[in-house]
Amino acid sequence: MNLPAAFITKYQKLLADQAAAFFASFNQPPTAGFRINPLKAHLDLLNEDCTHPISNLNYAYYGKIDGNGVDNLAGWVYSQDPSAMNVAQYAAPQADERVLDLCAAPGGKTTQLAALMGDQGLLVANEINHSRARVLSSNVERWGLTHTIVTNNAPAELAKIFPEFFDCIVVDAPCSGEGLFRKDPEAMTYWSVDYVQKCAQRQREILSEAVKMLRPGGRLIYSTCTFAPEEDEQNIDWLQQQYGWEILPLKHFPGMDTGCPQWGNNNAALKLTVRLFPHHYQGEGHFICALKKPGVSDQLASAAKLPVSSSSIDLKFWQEFATQSLKDVNFSNLLIQQKNLYNAAKIFNQQPRPLKILRNGLRLGEFKKQRFEPNHALVLALQPQQFRHVVALTSDQFQHFIHGETLTITNKAAFKGWVAVSFEERIFSWGKLVNNQLKNFYPKGLRQ
Numbered sequence: 001m002n003l004p005a006a007f008i009t010k011y012q013k014l015l016a017d018q019a020a021a022f023f024a025s026f027n028q029p030p031t032a033g034f035r036i037n038p039l040k041a042h043l044d045l046l047n048e049d050c051t052h053p054i055s056n057l058n059y060a061y062y063g064k065i066d067g068n069g070v071d072n073l074a075g076w077v078y079s080q081d082p083s084a085m086n087v088a089q090y091a092a093p094q095a096d097e098r099v100l101d102l103c104a105a106p107g108g109k110t111t112q113l114a115a116l117m118g119d120q121g122l123l124v125a126n127e128i129n130h131s132r133a134r135v136l137s138s139n140v141e142r143w144g145l146t147h148t149i150v151t152n153n154a155p156a157e158l159a160k161i162f163p164e165f166f167d168c169i170v171v172d173a174p175c176s177g178e179g180l181f182r183k184d185p186e187a188m189t190y191w192s193v194d195y196v197q198k199c200a201q202r203q204r205e206i207l208s209e210a211v212k213m214l215r216p217g218g219r220l221i222y223s224t225c226t227f228a229p230e231e232d233e234q235n236i237d238w239l240q241q242q243y244g245w246e247i248l249p250l251k252h253f254p255g256m257d258t259g260c261p262q263w264g265n266n267n268a269a270l271k272l273t274v275r276l277f278p279h280h281y282q283g284e285g286h287f288i289c290a291l292k293k294p295g296v297s298d299q300l301a302s303a304a305k306l307p308v309s310s311s312s313i314d315l316k317f318w319q320e321f322a323t324q325s326l327k328d329v330n331f332s333n334l335l336i337q338q339k340n341l342y343n344a345a346k347i348f349n350q351q352p353r354p355l356k357i358l359r360n361g362l363r364l365g366e367f368k369k370q371r372f373e374p375n376h377a378l379v380l381a382l383q384p385q386q387f388r389h390v391v392a393l394t395s396d397q398f399q400h401f402i403h404g405e406t407l408t409i410t411n412k413a414a415f416k417g418w419v420a421v422s423f424e425e426r427i428f429s430w431g432k433l434v435n436n437q438l439k440n441f442y443p444k445g446l447r448q
């Protein structure tokens with residue numbers, strides 16, 4: 001691999017006798033990994049090879065998944081670099097907490113945080129870039145999440161709405177991406193000494209907004225997928241000096257390095273942070289640090305005051321659908337917005353400006369003329385036993401269905417109405433049976 005000359009000079013100096021092994025690691029193939037979704041996957045049914053678990057992480061394995069396979073499209077697995085999986089694990093989010101994933105697309109940390117929270121509490125997954133926020137939103141849907149709000153805002157806009165609101169904030173910052181060089185050599189084309197400085201500055205701006213949103217006593221997890229001390233140790237030292245926050249000790253597992261005090265103003269506490277180098281740890285590389293905001297808060301702050309929703313649309317079409325098609329569901333926070341019905345995440349009754357919400361909890365479906373049409377998110381979020389009718393496809397039928405075709409189903413000919421569609425016991429789509437035709441509601445954007 002042709003590493004940039006300035007990169008080689010810099011790391012030769014910084015890493016000294018370690019430098020040769022570090023550079024040699026860039027000529028090795030990248031390490032692939034994946035996580036399984038504990039909210040719905042069954043380990044014994046998975047098509048993926050789960051014989052190589054990653055020792056210190058939950059639900060995590062080495063290996064490559066089939067991106068077009070049913071495990072992936074049903075939201076049973078998520079492909080992710082093993083180094084990156086450590087971030088959410090160190091954040092250790094609890095089921096009753098309010099958690100913010102501030103730089104969240106495409107959703108690796110979000111899906112992992114939500115899994116660790118058992119899809120409880122409140123998770124706000126934010127992404128500043130609109131098209132990336134849409135990818136994040138579709139991954140949240142695929143993972144079957146019901147307590148997550150996906151937003152598309154700049155950190156400063158969020159800080160106005162959520163003052164001292166969160167128990168835990170993850171800042172997986174945009175960075176110079178040196179840990180991507182192996183997986184995506186394109187990342188080297190925009191790398192430069194100046195770019196590293198620009199990234200470090202932008203990270204300080206993001207951190208300054210995160211600081212405002214954390215409750216006293218709350219914890220901040222900062223991570224990058226770069227090795228640059230300017231973006232790692234030096235930013236943490238800056239944050240400590242600026243705000244007096246305490247660096248929390250992270251457990252170091254085999255293959256992990258500590259942060260380097262000498263790269264960050266000789267701040268001894270940087271030893272408590274984690275560095276993952278590809279020549280020591282099986283992964284692409286990361287820096288991770290946890291900090292605590294001083295103080296305690298015995299009362300949780302409220303989000304900015306929000307108006308209560310009102311709607312004239314009759315819920316009877318939803319109730320008819322739910323009675324005919326679902327079992328044992330309890331949606332207690334129904335919200336109608338422009339003909340869409342949600343079971344909203346707890347805090348919002350209506351969209352406050354300037355918050356741009358792409359997904360608020362679980363989108364149940366849409367009111368059409370005299371009927372209710374369920375949303376794809378609903379079929380991915382429920383457990384198999386919560387559907388009254390399931391049509392299981394054969395392998396051949398599955399291939400036709402994911403292309404968008406209508407199928408002829410003979411064994412359920414008498415039944416008319418909404419059904420969950422499954423393949424190999426993974427429910428992955430809605431369908432509608434009319435006579436013996438299974439109409440296809442697999443979303444057009446996902447068809448293969």
Ligand SMILES: C[S@@+](CC[C@H](N)C(=O)[O-])C[C@H]1O[C@@H](n2cnc3c(N)ncnc32)[C@H](O)[C@@H]1O
Pocket residue numbers: 084102103104105106107108109110127128129132154155172173174175202206
């Ligand atoms: C390292 S990526 C996040 C990866 C994600 N956490 C995951 O695990 O899938 C950083 C993200 O920060 C976003 N970003 C870029 N500039 C930003 C800014 N000024 N404020 C907040 N986020 C920004 C990028 O669009 C990008 O999606």
